[in-house]
Amino acid sequence: KQEVTQIPAALSVPEGENLVLNCSFTDSAIYNLQWFRQDPGKGLTSLLLIQSSQREQTSGRLNASLDKSSGRSTLYIAASQPGDSATYLCAVLDNNDMRFGAGTRLTVKP
């Protein structure tokens, strides 16, 4: 059974810092990995999708990498802003279903 872990559970940084969020998974036989953002009380917004054959994806200030063999993905956020404050979730799609980590709650202080 696929297990997805996100570290840290919470992170607080001053505005302007670059930061890295981590996601690990136990079974490397995946189709893709997707990073989401969730604001309090809201649904999930898709940020980046990495196919299993890819190593990274970039969108604006966000860069996600995937190392399937080691079961790890990172989400890099450059020049963080207060508007980036949210919970970030990673989800792994394997042969069975899309399984989520518990998320990292990010706070960016002005």
Place this chain on the structure above:
Amino acid sequence: EAEVAQSPRYKITEKSQAVAFWCDPISGHATLYWYRQILGQGPELLVQFQDESVVDDSQLPKDRFSAERLKGVDSTLKIQPAELGDSAMYLCASSVTGKAEAFFGQGTRLTVV
């Protein structure tokens, strides 16, 4: 921009009552998911549809939960009877296929009192 539509956004119900949630996926998306998210945790899959067929409902508490997608488009998730432990966010998602990028709706926040 196409979105996954869910209603209602919020629902308060008394325990032992019946409650239903509705989801309209993005047009053309064959795969539809229902997830439950307890506060502070990641979403957990309840049921997955491919068109009108159930692909995975292994985590659906079938004694009280039911889901249908009769025409392979919109879907309804029902709970009867509701229990206090069912209080959570219920999220619907869709994708073109089961291997493609998934898009989520705004969710339904259920409170059982």
